[in-house]
Amino acid sequence: MRPISKAVVLARGLGTRMRRPDPTTQLDASQSATADSGMKAMISVGRPFLDYVLSGLADAGYNEVCLVIGPEHDAVREHYRGLEMRRVRLHFAVQSEPRGTADAVLSSECFVGDDEFIVLNADNYYPTDALRKLRELGSPGTVMFPEESLVLNSNIPGERIRHFAYAQVNEHGFLADLVEKPPQGSGSKADDRLVSMNCWRFFPGIFEFCRSIPLSPRGEYELPSAVMAAVRAGMALRVLTSDAGVLDLSVRSDVARVTEHLKGVEVSL
Numbered sequence: 001m002r003p004i005s006k007a008v009v010l011a012r013g014l015g016t017r018m019r020r021p022d023p024t025t026q027l028d029a030s031q032s033a034t035a036d037s038g039m040k041a042m043i044s045v046g047r048p049f050l051d052y053v054l055s056g057l058a059d060a061g062y063n064e065v066c067l068v069i070g071p072e073h074d075a076v077r078e079h080y081r082g083l084e085m086r087r088v089r090l091h092f093a094v095q096s097e098p099r100g101t102a103d104a105v106l107s108s109e110c111f112v113g114d115d116e117f118i119v120l121n122a123d124n125y126y127p128t129d130a131l132r133k134l135r136e137l138g139s140p141g142t143v144m145f146p147e148e149s150l151v152l153n154s155n156i157p158g159e160r161i162r163h164f165a166y167a168q169v170n171e172h173g174f175l176a177d178l179v180e181k182p183p184q185g186s187g188s189k190a191d192d193r194l195v196s197m198n199c200w201r202f203f204p205g206i207f208e209f210c211r212s213i214p215l216s217p218r219g220e221y222e223l224p225s226a227v228m229a230a231v232r233a234g235m236a237l238r239v240l241t242s243d244a245g246v247l248d249l250s251v252r253s254d255v256a257r258v259t260e261h262l263k264g265v266e267v268s269l
Contacts, residue, residue, distance in 0.1 A: 006065075010122055011073070022251065042076060066090075068107050069094060070094065118201045120199045131199075140202055142237060142238075147161055153243070166195055173238060205230070
């Protein structure tokens with residue numbers, strides 16, 4: 001099967017945690033203004049963080065990328081309108097209201113058409129090798145990250161990782177379940193527990209599940225719920241693993257650490 005070329009990047013979030021003032025963190029005026037707006041992916045870490053995300057996708061072989069943004073995010077369009085894009089053909093989809101990640105994925109349906117595609121967060125910088133393996137997988141799948149490796153190789157503290165979803169994988173290497181916030185001390189060792197960083201490869205059939213799931217207790221249509229509805233309906237979703245780090249730009253204290261991690265990384269769009 002031919003490797004896929006389409007990626008959907010979820011950039012619509014409210015950035016609630018990034019908006020919160022942090023007396024221990026000093027941002028420059030531009031960074032502070034962007035953080036106040038909640039548009040995390042556009043915070044400068046040398047250049048806008050989203051530039052690194054898009055360049056990483058191009059490095060992995062994706063050349064058709066759809067940014068899911070809000071109607072108020074004209075600054076994102078203007079930024080990329082002013083750049084010469086040689087490796088990435090950029091598209092935009094508008095999620096009218098911040099109704100969750102499954103609803104954000106639904107916004108990209110016209111872009112996806114009948115093709116397979118990957119989905120990832122705009123505020124995470126994923127390892128190129130993991131993105132490339134998903135591209136070449138030939139079936140629906142996801143990349144999961146051992147908890148211990150994320151703590152060692154990322155900027156994500158252990159207490160934050162424990163707020164993510166953990167994967168249960170069956171004996172054939174397919175996703176069996178996603179467990180939200182498992183209690184400390186439960187299950188396997190930290191080096192065996194697999195953490196979801198919301199990086200997926202889907203068939204277009206995922207849209208029917210994004211459309212049919214109920215609201216979560218948080219009042220959102222959440223992508224993990226759509227994924228598990230699809231798995232329960234028979235979708236075999238292969239789980240790949242990566243020991244590499246994932247950079248996470250969620251709160252203001254992440255900015256300096258992410259900037260340091262990305263020093264020397266060349267951006268080519």
